[in-house]
Amino acid sequence: MTTHHRRVWALALPIILSNLSVPLLGAVDTAVMGHLDSPAYIGAVAVGALVFSYIYWGFGFLRMGTTGPTAQAIGAGDGAEARAVLGRAVLIGLSVGALLWLLQTPILALAMNLLDASDEVETLAAEYVRIRIWSAPAVLVQYAQIGWLLGLGRARAVMIQQIGANVLNIVLNLLFVFGLGMTVEGVALATVIAEYAGVGIGLLLMAPALRGLGGRWDMARLRDPARLKRLIAVNGDIFIRTLCLLSAFAWFTAQGAASGDVVLAANAVLLNFLTFAAFGLDGFAHAAETLVGGAVGAQDRDGLRAAVRTSTVWALGTAGVMAGAYVLLGDLLIAALTGLPEVREAAAGYMLWAALMPLVSVWGFQFDGIYLGATESRPLRNMMILCLGAYLLMTWALVPLWGNHGLWAAFMAFMGLRGLTLAVLYPALERRVTGTGSAVKA
Template identity: 45%
Template sequence: MNSLRDAWQHAPTQRQVWALAGPMILSNLSVPLVSLVDSAVVGHLPHAHQLGAVAVGGSLYSLLVWTFGFLRMGTTGFAAQACGRGDGAALRGLLAQGLLLAGGLALLCSLLVVPLLPVLLALMQPGAELDALARDYLHIRLFGLPAALASYALIGWLLGTQNARAPLLILLTANLLNVALDLWFVLGLDWGVAGAAWASVLAEWSGALLGLVLARRRIGEYAGCAHWPALRRWASWRPLLAVNRDIFLRTLALQSVFLLITVQGTRLGDATVAANALLLNGLLLTAHALDGLAHALEALCGHALGARDRLALRRSLWVAGIWSLLASLGFAALFLFAGQWFINLQTDIAAVRTIAHAHLAYLAVLPLLAVWSYLLDGLFIGATRAREMRDAMLLAFALGLPLAWWLQGLGNAGLWLAFLAFMALRSLILAASAWRIARRGGWIPADR
């Protein structure tokens, strides 16, 4: 308790956490804002299959993009540690590696997704109208994929250098532009579902271009020159690729969970998949807000590890943890007492509202179970310990999958119960792994 009290009362740590978390929370909240606006705009079109198409197409695109979230997470940890060491050359090389990876992966995915799309949609068994609109939506969104992946690398690198204002500018610019274009294209020009897709593409490219400008400014603050010939050697890529491989497998398992929710919801009907999309917007809102604190922890823990400062590491973890708990309680209360307003704001389709209202209790419980996994992800990312994150996610997935199968008879309620169990397992397994590393003194090994 003394260490907790010391951390909470340590004003410099509080300032450091909020100097990073504040801008990141604001920027992160702009991400689900786009999904909320998409749902609200398309949800007020006359047919449920139009909202369902955005839900299905958006879920598949999110599965694709978020699967490569390692471009942000892996970059942040290494950049934070290089910043803690004051290594400007490593920061330059890391930025180049992140952007090269983003470009190569975007090209590869664009070549693979189009032929695989019919297979994925066949698994969902959507109606004919929903199927056609979802295909059109996703084909358009693929034009923004290079920019989306480049933005991941840029935001991760900037956050690792403890610059949270630049990611704020990138995300706010991209997402507010997305909202404005969404309203214009869908309602003003009557482009329907395609208009929502084109709004996202233009916004993603705007964010990526701004990120390049901001990264160029930031890198000038660090002395040193990049060793460009090293980029041709496998040894210089191995640490980043090893971490990225583990984060990729971890993220793939997580996105598979969201894909399964969409697949099962689609099989239960257009109204059910649309209602689940509205509820998951609540999860996105919660996750992106709480991730602001986790992102702060990534940067501060990585910096503390680079500087080998155990006290700073412990203080950052306690302060971010307490604020995360308080925020999760706030979100739980929001969905419990104002959940119907939250759903009604997104759609006026009666069948969709009825299903979503019936499942609000599950959404209210979710932040209390999920908050610990978000926080601990920040610790593991800052420490570039991706293997433990991967193992925890795969184990939670393996334990949750048979439970989801067993609960199928309960319909959509069973789907949500299985999802809650998965998030709880994820948090518990990560906590056990963090405790084991701490007991062995592994976060900052003793000097020999």
């Protein structure tokens, strides 16, 4: 295996393993609720989790906007700037987390008004939200920690942090629901405890990285107006891009909810398949992000090309394996996620859409990593706005004709357009890297 391939796998494999623990946690949430006596429990956790996806992933720039600048600082040999990137991200995370605490009541009211679910689902989802909101500062600080560690190329540390927190979450889920007889409140409380544990694990893992980084903490650099202006611009673009992506998922869930609790639950089950694929393929996107950031920081066009080519080849191969596994094992996986016959039957009818999704969505994941590593945030923002508009138009046209199949068709087209639109703009990104050094190393 060549140096470039080894470097991609050294970064991607720990992230794949840690990322897969995230949808595993979502699958356990679904399975735990799916073995209770009503589909409303599955729907409530799906709706509640959607609310937090919208909130927390909306601030995903704390991860996505940290990896690229950190990698570029390391590529340029600037340890002090790498520290400053971390400091800025943590301060923003703590501030936003405290703000979310203060705004929890209007957030909950808005979310329940926007989602057209049954009264029972809304009541249970509201209980879930009221508990889980208290994890907000921990979630956002973890984003900063993960982004910074990835920028340093310390993917194994991220794996330990993520798997440790998520395994604890799963154990607490089972304890609270099956051991103590709790329902949605047990799932939410388990998540809150695990998120704060994750911050503690992250701090322990970051300590040796900080000792070996070089440079020093420089408050003047941390507050530098030019760097802050650039940070705000990049993070603003990523925020809008992420908001559009989450809006697409929210629209998908809302449209499913309008078709009844069984369709809502079936779509929630199948979205676990997409989430598994996304977090698995995202490992190669993270590898591309770190390597592209280092290449851009060193102005190394050859390193950029090698990072993009090698990570994408492995991502495509992995997407093909995932799609094949879903086609062969779909019915078994659905049965593992829910014991409700009506939900199993409904999910099986839409299984092919979920099975083929990795082959379509992989391009969007890869180009996200490439553009984030280069801190080229404006194309990410603009193309996502375009894709969201096209998606909404497609659902307007297709759902009345084909029902939930039309919804899945529009969603698949949206995922494909994400990659296609960014691919068109990629040659211009490559031309802006002018040197031919050697940033991609073993």
